[in-house]
Structures are given as structure tokens and as C-alpha cells.
Amino acid sequence: MAAVVELIEVSKSYRRGDELVHALRGVTFTLAGGEMVALVGPSGCGKSTTLNLVAGVDRPDSGAVVVAGADLATAGEAVLVRARRHSIGIVFQSFHLMPHLTVEENIALPLALDGGRDAARVLDLIRRVGLEHRRDHFPAQLSGGEQQRTAVARALVHRPAVVLADEPTGALDSASGAAVLRLMDDLRREEGSALLLATHDEAIAAAADRLIRMRDGAIEAL
Template structure:
């Protein structure tokens, strides 16, 4: 992943409000990165731009050899189906699908569904006994583990995680983060995680701090 001179503003009552001011960033395959900063510093905005969920005002974003900033809506949606996986603080599971089908959903969209791999992910994340359950029947930690399994089942090159343990208690957060880091290491995916936790940031190989819309 490579970002060059990324700028992004949002409309305010008195005109555009700059959020990102010339951000440069590189992340190699298999590398883990914590993105920290105060609330409103642009962490989630940057993650959304990399994932093609929004567009920068200017600058260039490249992921796995694809220039994200040159893609149309359809191209960016295709990117998120296979190349980039996103794990949100809100689990975003599909209520009408059971755990097994939620895990398989992203991989099926990407044309990469392998039942044995999905089963192995479920076992690694402590979900093997819950595959026939629906999201509403799961605890918060189980729902987040399902969301992580769904993302990794598609074997993305880059995983973007936006405060993925923010809704979990401390013990469950530790368990979920540990499982995610282990699985990312095994798959060789790069991981960029937005976090407010100093402890969680310390578990990443690298850390970047956003302040005033720039990398400090």
C-alpha cells in the first residue's frame, strides 16, 4: 500500500474543513501498522480512503498494484470484495445469515470461497460450535470474531480495521486482537488498524500518529 500527498476536506458551516493535509504512507505485505491520533485527527477518514469508501480531494492511493484513486464506484466495490478487507467497530453482520454463511459471504463475492479454509478460520476463532447460530444469538466478542473471519476468508492483500475491539470488554478485546494478528501473520496480509489503545498499538510492528491532518 502506498499513499502520496493525500488531502481531504469536508464541508463546514463556514467553508471546507481540512482533515488530511498531505499524508504520505507506505505499508508492505505482511506488515502491521497502528494508526493513532486524537478524535477528529483523520484516522478513520484515512482508512476509508484506502478502502475506497470515500475519495480524497487530491493525492494518489495504490493498493496491491491498483491505483484506488483512479477507480469508479464499481471498481472500488470490486477492490473491497477481494483485495481489501475492512473490519469495523460495528460488526455489520447480515442478520438473516447464520455464522457459517456470514463467514463465507465475502469469500463467495470474491470467488474465493473454500469450505475447508472457512471451517479452519471458524475453529481458530472459537466459532466452530456456533456456525448454525444467527448474529443475534452471539455475544459481542463472537460477533466481532465472525466479522474478522468473514474478512480473512476472502484472503485480502490488505486488512483495514477501524477500532475493531472498541465495543468489547478488555479480556475479549485481547483475545480477539490476538487471534486477528495471528491469522493476518499466517495469511501474509498487511494490516492497518485505527486504535486509541496504547496497549493495542504496541502490538503492531509499526505505529504512525496523525496530528493536525498530518503524520507526526
């Protein structure tokens, strides 16, 4: 399948006090539709920085970050907003659910922010993540695994080209983590979304179609 994400010679640095930290050094890789790729490596190797750039929440110092045909490195704010709302889904380690919204409302939020509604799509995802009995509950009433399943459904509701997940099982016990991994894998196969994960979890790494090993801001092995 065609590439939905392409990083070309991407470099990123930032200041930490008086120190200049080279977070990424000439990173190049592609991600095809329907592909599951895991970014692996020690803490501080550049995994989260890579996800932030693909998410369009940060920009590189140099290089191209192309997502669904748009270079987010040089795009204007309107293009970035459109990419986040239409092309990119994000699953956060700490869930980031809206506490005053129900499960159903949280999942529908990306559609609502874009002025749209798709009740059938929302209800279908609620069913597929096994939360029919929780659809009217608030995040504080959910277990960690249920909150993460809500976050996965929210990331997929607008049919993004790519779903990004930063340590998606890091806050869960092993059983809940395995269930969330199976869910994400099943949904990306059915939806055709690419899936890019940053992880220390060996189970996620083993389930990925491909690993990108990073060290000191560079790709060590593809």
C-alpha cells in the same frame, strides 16, 4: 516485503456547514505485506478518513491511494469493486454482521458476493476463531467477542492483501479485546495480509510493528 498500500501526498477536505474541514493534509506512508501498523492520535485527526480512502469508499481531493497496485484515487467503479472484493478486508467497530445469516454464512458472504464458494476455507477460519460450536448461530445469539471474531474471519476469508480495522476492540471489554487482538495478529502473520488499524487502544498500539501518529490531518511521526 513489497508495499501493498501506498499513500502519496494525500489530501482530503469536506464541508461541515459553512466550515471547510481539512481532514487530511499531504499524508504519505507505505504498508508492507504482513506488517501491522496502527494509526494513533486524538479524535478527528484523520484516522478514519485514512481508512475510508484505503477501503475505496471515499476518494481524496489530491494524491494517490495505491492498494495492491491499483490507484483507488483515480480508478473506475469496476476497479474499486474488484479491489474491495479481492484486495481489501474490513473489520468494523460495530461488527456489521447480517442478522439473518448464521456465523458460517456471514463469514462466507464476501465469497458469495463474488459468485464463489470455498467451504474448506470458511470451515478452517471458523475453527481458527474458535466458533465451531456457534457456526449455525445467528448474530443476536452471540456475545460481543464472538461477533467480533466472526467479523475478523469474514474480513480474511477472501485472502485480502490488506485488512483494515477501525477501533476493532472499542466495543469490547478488555479480555475480549485482548483475545481479538491476538487473533488478528496471529492470522495476519499466518496469512501474510497487511493490517492497518485506527485505534485509541494502547494494547493495540503496543502490539503494532509500527505506529503512525496523526494530528490535525497530518502525520506527526512515523
